[in-house]
Amino acid sequence: MKEYSIGQMSRRTGVKVTTIRYYESRGLILSPARTTGRQRRYDEAALERLAFLRHARELGFGLDDIADLMALAEAPLKDCAPAHEIARKQLAAVDRRMKILAQLREELARMANADDPGHAGKCRVIEVLGDHRLCIGAHEA
Amino acid sequence: MKEYSIGQMSRRTGVKVTTIRYYESRGLILSPARTTGRQRRYDEAALERLAFLRHARELGFGLDDIADLMALAEAPLKDCAPAHEIARKQLAAVDRRMKILAQLREELARMANADDPGHAGKCRVIEVLGDHRLCIGAHEA
DNA sequence: ATACGATCTACAGCGACTGTAGGTTCAAGG
DNA sequence: CCTTGAACCTACAGTCGCTGTAGATCGTAT
DSSP states (O other), X not given: XXXXXXXXXXXXXXXXXXXXXXXXXXXXXXXXXXOTTOOEEBOHHHHHHHHHHHHHHHTTOOHHHHHHHHHHHHGGGSOOHXXXXXXXXXXXXXXXXXXXXXXXXXXXXXXHTSSOTTSSSOOHHHHHHHOGGGOSSOOOO | OOOBOHHHHHHHHOXXXXXXXXXXXXXXXXXXXXXXXXXXXXXHHHHHHHHHHHHHHHTXXXXXXXXXXXXXXXXXXXXXXXXXXXXXXXXXXXXXHHHHHHHHXXXXXXXXXXXXXXXXXXXXXXXXXXXXXXXXXXXXX
């Protein structure tokens, strides 16, 4: 059975050592076994959960939502009704995120492809960012 | 000469009143004129700067990057290559994010729509988001 | 046996807000 | 005018998700 130190976990997932300990303190990952010298030793399952956590964070999910998603992953063995509700809620969140990202992408592509960077003409990046017609969200409130 | 209260600025740009004051305290926008009762009164130029700030934040720029961009906007003859570089970097990040979100979306949709919640098959959310091949950033360190 | 990097705990600090308390100002209606 | 109530003011604590520091201990390679 393979074992990993916290540093190996960090290298394999890209999550910083301090952040791993922070996740543990928040209850997002289980407290792992310890050596006699009280150093953490993780197994393969812990590695997978951490990789999941990392990707979910990169997608912009909050830690509470991630806790829900993790519960969802374990749900099929139990009652699925709450799991489906979480799935629907997260699906809606994902759809909103994708919609916004698609708009961001368009604007950024326009910015990145504007005038030649070194060229004598004026830089459109600033203009584009200031343009009211390109507002991403409806801004009420 | 049109004048706007902080609340009107907020409504016009979608930036919350408290956040506008925060931006001022961070030096990102100039301290506006005040009424005799010490309430802020903004002009059209301030509105434009705030709109710029809002859009840049939505695109994921940090406040320091935004300060740099604003400085660039005031020296338009200077080379704007760094601004293009920032835009390209953000664009790449957005593309990676969208790709992963699409996969998660598919999995969540499958789970949310499963006719047979109890036997719909193993939940693959963790697998989908745990997949190393989908990593957004290079993770060295 | 020693050296030296990795790990430990505890806690302070950061970025970008957000919320609260408690008071003041402005504009509209009576 | 005067009242009323929303909008505004300052100051500061709290939030989220980390990140960094200090000082001590552990573990492994030579």
